[in-house]
Amino acid sequence: MAKLRAIRLYYFFTGTSGFLIPFLSLFYVERGLTGTQIGWLGTIGSLTALVVAPMWGRWSDRIPHPRGLLQFSLVGLAICYLFLSQQHTFWGIASLIILQALIISGAEPISNTLALGAVEGEEKAGFGSIRMWGSLGWALSSVLSGWLIERIGLIVAFVANAGGAVLNALILSLIPMKEKKVQPHPSGSRTRDLIRYFRSDRAMVGLAVALSILWVTRMGMFQFETIYMKQLGAGEGLIGISSMLGALPELAGMLWADRLVRLRGSHAVLKWGILLFSVTALGVALFPSIPTLIAMRVLSGIAFSFYWIALVVFINERAPLGQTATTMALYLVTLRETVSMAGAPLSGLAFDTLGAYWLYPIGVAGTLLSWVILRFSVTGKRSQVDNREL
Template sequence: MSLANTSFTEKVWRLSPMYLLYFTLFGVFMPYIARFLTANGLTEQEASSIIAVVNGVNVFAPFLFSVLADRSGRRLFYIRLGYVGMGVFYLLALAGSGFWYYLTVFGLFGVFLSAVLPQMEAITLAILGRERSRYGQIRFWGSLGFVVVVWALGFLLETYSVAILPIAGGVLSLLMFLSTFLIPEQEKSVVAHEPKVELGGSAINRSALQIDRRQIAILLAVIFFWQVGMAPYNTFFDLFLRLQGFSTTSIGFLISFGAICEIAIFIYISRLFNHFSERHLMSFALLVTVLRWLIMARFADSFVIVLLLQSLHALTFGVVHSVAVHRIGRLFPANKASQGQGMYVAFGSGAGLFIGNLLAGWLWQGTGLIYLQAAMWSLLALLLTWFGFKDKPAGVAGGPDID
């Protein structure tokens, strides 16, 4: 059975549980992992080093599965393998202690966490086909799961030990594994199918078009700088707000509220693509990102201001991520889809968050300094986007609009 020719509603019903559960697990891990590690005797600097490694494995881990998945076409097999690995290593966090133990366990957890995402994205974009601009309507289910679990954990961690985090992660990994059976394995010929593009009155395969390596390099650099700037938010937002006097419940609400605003963008992003270019969408979102971090550095002691800044997460993450995924899908031919998404993860969630977490750990003083440097990196991403992006260049794999 192929989902490519079914209705969009059918595609959403089968694909959305995979995103819902994956990003629910992400919500169990990322916002609270620093709390888990410091509660188990590690310093903030040790915690940031471990989180940097978890993100750093994204530099190579996505390609462990991507090359094999692209060659075999069995992407679901590697997704299932990754889910099993995630559950095993997250639960092992309860079996030991100490910096080197946690570094090993969470480092291996991170390998599987990052290795499955490019396969998820490649399967989704392949199934959506000409409807890939509606990707956000499937991805938003991931944000919904993130919202629910972060908010719920904000309440639960007021009463229960941080040991509930690995337990929740193990349960979610099992559910993620089961959710993949809603999606039929695509045959290799389907996965690697190359849509025809009309150029000069003749139809040719998209894979035969020249890949615009310069535009790919610029996009990956933008993603890298953007994620370096996002690292202090991903890792230290919880600890930073606790120092400002916020309760765990309030912090959980604020993180969830940001994700709720992000959901709205994922629902309506296809309409924005119809009216604005990728360059203009990305530039505006990155400009707002610079402003968000500058204000956070100075006014984080105000609940109202932080709440307003969290509403900007719709732009600073939702739009940037959606444009990046959309542009990767346009710049890379279908038979290299997993490798394209893998490069996105490697440069962004991998190298970007690795460097960003190390910098945030070194600069950590409990002050807004980490957000000032985040604004600087976001500004670099903005300048690269504005002066470097070309919209729909002609005669290359990322050129003609074949949606």
């Protein structure tokens, strides 16, 4: 129980990224960047992350104590954000984005693996009972950040986010760690062997295709929604409140997702989450206004809970023995960032040429297509694939 409490505290402070992430696009606009340039920043970061993320995952899988890797990443991230706040040119910002991607790309898969290990064997606690604390941290930090930015400026978001990262590195020291059993792999067991392994799994191929379409068509909504709200007349305070309202439903949603995953299977809950994403995009497409955007953010909190908890569990169920962090890195970082390389500049171009509104109809079409692909590539009540060695 002490380990569970410590990991929940760790996830709570990962949520302090809510101080900055909802407002980062406003920082870029303040520095004079266009939508296309903002998109290219995403591509630059993605290109870096897709290369290094599997390396981080493999390092984590092959060492007894991956905590040190996480602590290094978090302190490095804090330094990067402080330097980023002082940049005024596209290339200055881009250089920090590259460095940040090099340092932090492995943090999410390693964190997910630690959390899944903490709830292993627990009957009443699932991954959602840990991840929900990140949502609480995001809800509180985003609304506080909006209030502070209106009074002090965007610099406060960078400082608070950096402080949260350093604090989290210290919190990791409080988590009791057992020396994990490192699964030996033959010398030929590299990332390409893992990819070859998943090519024979119809469900994992379908998942990769469905996620690629989902991410590329929803990317513009994620990148430019804050700017869209600003165009419609919202201030930083209201933007912060909307981020909080989007995160609060995740507190119940992730516990609900835990229960549904146990009852119906991770693949079913994942499909429900994606279907709910289409509803949120459709709501804004039909009724484009600030009240609709806020209401759909609330619904998105439930959608994200279903989608994220089910996705992490689904990948964990199908990862080869001893390769969980590497598999997480491949799907949640490398694949996502590969998609971002094309999706980010295309989203920026769509924003510049069509306007923010048309990002939502694009999101509706892509989300529904993603659901159809997943619907026909994964069948059966539950995902029953035994952990096998490569």
